[in-house]
Structure formats: structure tokens, C-alpha cells
Amino acid sequence: MPDLSGKVAIVTGCASGIGAATVRRLVADAARVLGTDIDEAGGRALCEDAGASFAAQDISDRSLWDAIVVQAVNDLGRLDILVNNAGMISGASIGEVDDDLWDRVIAVNLTGTMAGCRAAIRAMRDNPGGSKGSIINIASTTAIAPLPTDVGYSASKAGVRIMSKSIATYCAQQGLDIRCNTVIPGATETGILNKAEETAPGLKAAVAATSPMNRLADPAETAAAIAFLASDDCPYMTGAEMLVDGAMMALHPGF
Numbered sequence: 483m484p485d486l487s488g489k490v491a492i493v494t495g496c497a498s499g500i501g502a503a504t505v506r507r508l509v510a511d512a513a514r515v516l517g518t519d520i521d522e523a524g525g526r527a528l529c530e531d532a533g534a535s536f537a538a539q540d541i542s543d544r545s546l547w548d549a550i551v552v553q554a555v556n557d558l559g560r561l562d563i564l565v566n567n568a569g570m571i572s573g574a575s576i577g578e579v580d581d582d583l584w585d586r587v588i589a590v591n592l593t594g595t596m597a598g599c600r601a602a603i604r605a606m607r608d609n610p611g612g613s614k615g616s617i618i619n620i621a622s623t624t625a626i627a628p629l630p631t632d633v634g635y636s637a638s639k640a641g642v643r644i645m646s647k648s649i650a651t652y653c654a655q656q657g658l659d660i661r662c663n664t665v666i667p668g669a670t671e672t673g674i675l676n677k678a679e680e681t682a683p684g685l686k687a688a689v690a691a692t693s694p695m696n697r698l699a700d701p702a703e704t705a706a707a708i709a710f711l712a713s714d715d716c717p718y719m720t721g722a723e724m725l726v727d728g729a730m731m732a733l734h735p736g737f
């Protein structure tokens with residue numbers, strides 16, 4: 483298991499699914515964690531149970547991001563890890579999407595992730611002992627092969643992929659010891675997939691079948707990849723993408 487002792491992490495979207503599993507995993511790996519979520523009751527309960535701190539946050543509110551980072555630094559002493567995990571689906575194709583829905587999914591998934599990276603880098607470059615940090619942004623296989631049924635989700639996650647590479651190269655060229663990588667989950671047994679199932683019955687079984695492993699991922703399996711990228715075990719990994727998709731994207735469409 484990666485050793486995260488001495489490290490401080492922020493994990494967004496901590497109330498449910500991959501975020502909740504990530505809080506538990508990073509705490510188990512000895513990090514001190516601040517979880518955040520728009521779901522205040524759910525996020526607080528999860529963090530209390532996991533042994534993490536909690537702050538209510540809508541990640542799309544750019545004015546709040548500096549305060550979240552300051553809270554982590556003031557309460558826990560520094561900031562080493564940011565997991566930009568919170569996200570939403572819109573469930574609307576190009577034939578259905580309206581301006582408000584498009585603006586919201588971009589504001590949460592893409593702009594919220596950017597604002598988190600920007601605020602975290604400001605803190606990470608001033609860490610005691612010099613710049614140090616690992617940012618993990620959560621994209622989706624829909625950033626590679628988009629959903630016709632969700633244009634905003636697919637586009638926002640594709641934005642997260644390329645933005646993460648821009649951030650990684652910026653930090654490296656600036657001589658900052660701050661890495662930025664993307665985790666690309668496949669179909670994972672979480673709230674977001676259950677919500678999608680409500681509007682598209684049968685979706686869960688269908689997406690499970692698209693993985694050669696013929697099952698959904700457990701969120702803990704995604705959290706394990708996040709913990710590795712958060713650790714000092716991979717200092718030359720930045721601007722990279724880690725698929726946790728049961729080989730879904732590796733499979734030839736004919737098979």
C-alpha cells in the first residue's frame with residue numbers, strides 16, 4: 483500500500499461513490515484528509531466515520547476554492563494531494579440540452595476542476611520545504627468514446643483530460659514539484675450510475691457487459707489507483723492517464 487503519512491489531501495465529492503472510497507483509502511494510507519461535498523449531511527457523515535475533516539462546498543463556486551484550500555492548510559498544515567472527483571451527469575443529448583443544463587455541467591465538471599487545480603497549486607508551491615504536490619483529476623471513458631445521450635458530460639470530461647496535461651506541463655516547465663494526472667474510471671457501481679439508470683433502464687447491465695471483465699468496478703478499485711498517483715511511488719508520472727475500466731477501452735468493437 484502507498485505510504486501517505488505526513489501528507490494532507492483534499493477530496494471533492496466525498497459523500498458518495500469514488501469520492502467516499504477515496505477518503506477511506508487515503509486515510510487508511512495514513513494521509514490527513516479534508517473531504518468536501520455539496521451534500522453537507524452525507525459528506526459530514528462519511529468524513530466523521532472515516533476519520534477525516536469535512537467542509538461543505540459546491541465546486542463550481544470559484545469564490546469558495548481559496549477558502550477550502552486555506553482551511554486545509556490552516557487546519558492540517560500543508561496541502562500535498564488534491565483529488566478533483568466531484569462530478570455530475572446531465573443526461574441530455576445535443577437534441578435535448580438547454581443552456582442552463584449545459585452551463586451547469588461545464589461549470590461543475592470542468593470549471594470546478596480547473597478552479598481546484600488553480601487554488602491547490604498556489605498552496606502546493608508554498609508548502610513547507612518547497613513546492614510539492616499531486617493533483618488527480620477524475621475524467622471518464624466518455625472523454626475517449628462519448629455518450630450520444632450526454633453531450634455536456636462527455637465534453638466536460640474530455641476537457642478535464644486535456645486540461646490536466648496542460649497543468650502538468652506548466653508545473654514541470656515552471657520547475658514545480660507538482661504532478662497532475664488523470665484517472666479514467668469505467669463503469670463503476672456508484673450513485674452517478676444509479677442516477678443514469680433511472681433515465682436509461684438497463685444501462686448498468688449494458689455498461690457492465692462492455693467490459694471484458696463483464697462487471698462494474700467497485701469504487702475501492704478506483705481509489706487504489708488514485709492513492710498510487712497521490713503517493714511518492716511514481717515521481718516521474720505526470721501528464722499521464724490511468725484507465726481503471728476493466729479493459730473496456732482496450733476491446734476491439736467487433737468483439
Ligand SMILES: NC(=O)c1ccc[n+]([C@@H]2O[C@H](COP(=O)([O-])OP(=O)(O)OC[C@H]3O[C@@H](n4cnc5c(N)ncnc54)[C@H](O)[C@@H]3O)[C@@H](O)[C@H]2O)c1
Binds near residue numbers: 518541667
Ligand atoms: N460511476 C461511474 O461509472 C463513473 C465513470 C466514469 C467517471 N466517473 C466520475 O467519477 C466521479 C465520482 O462520481 P461517482 O461515480 O462516485 O458518483 P456519485 O454520484 O456517487 O458521487 C458524486 C459526488 O459528487 C458530489 N457532487 C456533485 N456535484 C457537486 C458539486 N457541484 N460540488 C461538490 N460536490 C458535488 C455529489 O454530492 C456526490 O457525493 C465523477 O467525476 C464522475 O463523473 C464515474
